[in-house]
């Protein structure tokens with residue numbers, strides 16, 4: 001999502017060049033017509049920039065229906081979907097348990113702006129099964145959760161500066177729409193028009209997986225850092241799996257400087273396991289943020305911490321944060337239904353094994369043919385990288401030129417009934433609804449696409 005932010009301004013309209021592959025291009029007549037109409041209503045024809053297909057060929061597909069691991073577009077093309085609404089759909093599309101619960105709750109009305117028992121129910125499911133939070137607050141998006149977590153950290157510590165890492169995306173809140181300037185430790189430069197320079201100066205941006213940069217940042221901004229925010233495992237700009245030593249060091253240095261550690265687990269929460277990346281690393285973040293999976297496909301975000309830290313949130317404390325539709329009963333119902341399924345014993349083991357097998361077998365194919373291609377995988381998240389590096393842990397290590405190969409692959413996969421997010425910087429997700437049969441089909445399509453990408457190697 002980070003990269004697509006830049007792409008939004010780059011104006012590649014994605015004209016489809018002549019297809020030199022073995023499959024004809026799918027029909028996009030109806031999608032293309034809908035897109036033309038959408039462009040008269042919405043900037044770029046979309047309500048979130050990456051959906052506009054600026055980084056791949058062709059016009060965006062308008063989705064009509066989803067079921068299990070499949071989606072169908074307006075032209076009736078069927079795809080095995082690895083985007084999963086960008087992560088929330090860990091059980092696949094239109095899961096019967098979620099649909100039934102939501103439908104049942106909706107019969108009694110859709111919003112009250114007053115507390116409901118459903119909020120307690122979802123909160124109890126989370127807090128009972130997660131050692132990182134004692135109290136929580138629901139929001140309506142991941143962005144809101146992160147924005148509130150930052151305010152909480154500032155309110156709690158009485159300090160203003162935030163350290164973030166280049167290559168991490170935390171939603172579109174002003175304080176975090178910043179990128180690194182030149183030099184090891186820098187004030188952020190805004191990465192969007194409309195963000196005041198003075199806001200960006202409160203955010204320090206440093207490279208991932210770099211203990212020296214972290215030390216230098218804390219030295220330079222002594223006693224000013226309220227919090228360090230990091231994605232549980234950075235998965236918005238490639239999949240940048242951090243070393244255990246780095247996460248350990250990060251915790252240690254935050255403690256030394258009385259800065260809070262915020263794990264933004266909007267993707268990784270309930271994805272790597274019920275307790276997300278914090279459990280994966282055995283880390284103890286001070287504040288965690290969730291989104292995506294937590295709402296079962298409806299708009300829910302959440303931030304949480306110890307009871308002591310959360311005691312600073314209004315009305316208990318002086319940090320203000322609110323939401324007309326926060327804890328919306330229909331959204332809570334979807335979250336309850338989804339998280340209940342995730343708590344079944346063996347759920348993650350089965351899902352993660354399936355994803356690992358999928359990733360490994362694609363890697364074996366590429367390696368056997370000497371293709372400069374690497375499948376990075378953690379839990380049920382995977383990322384296809386056109387590289388011969390065995391590790392990619394920073395944004396700087398990604399070669400932008402490799403994205404041309406992804407473009408070709410994306411198109412070949414669409415033509416073979418496989419839907420990936422429309423950018424080579426985005427990760428893919430395996431859901432519980434992907435059966436061995438569909439994963440096998442997807443693999444064959446991926447092998448064919450790789451052969452085509454590397455044909456003129």
Ligand SMILES: *Cc1c(COP(=O)(O)O)cnc(C)c1O
Pocket residue numbers: 141142143144146169170171172231236264265266267291292301
């Ligand atoms: C998606 C995402 C967000 C933003 O969530 P929205 O619901 O899109 O506002 C924040 N942080 C991370 C790590 C994300 O992946």
